[in-house]
Amino acid sequence: MQNIHRRTIDAPAADVGALLDQLSSPQDRIWPAPPWSPLHLDAGLTVGSRGGHGGIRYAVTEYEPGTRVRFTFAPGLGLSGYHEFLVTPEGLTRCQIVHTATGxxxxxxxxxxxxxxxxxxxxxxxxxxxNIERVATGRLTRQARWSPWVRLLRLRFAPRP
Incomplete structure (x- = not known):
């Protein structure tokens, strides 16, 4: 399995990287909870920290502040591999955020x-x-929409209050 998503953000890589550094903290402005299960890490965004979101469990195995964080899936999940966020500059005022899940x-x-x-x-x-685009630029070019299939799946798998 390999699943890659990327988006170009009209903001400096340092700004987007600072947002990435707040993942799972009280200041986290990018993880979409609600409506999704919150991201929890037992020791925050540090190597060795364990947690996840919903039933998806993982540990922080690599972390380069402002640039990259890799999470390795927990044993027994049915996923053997990792997922990571990576921020790469594209000049002084633009960057790309990439999320890769592979395993x-x-x-x-x-x-x-x-x-x-x-x-x-x-x-x-x-x-x-x-959320990254909205916070980093103050605007959102085009909001994502859930497909009918995702809306149906969420009836079964959505977080409960």
């Missing part, structure tokens, strides 16, 4: 990934990228 699907996840998890994952990422 091997195992067990029930062989069915769950293509039917449900992938679509929910992509919708969550588009919402997070919307």
């Amino acid at each position: 091997r699907v195992e067990g029930q996840m062989r069915l769950m990934w293509p039917l449900a998890i992938r679509w929910l994952h992509e919708a969550l990422l588009h919402d997070a990228f919307d």
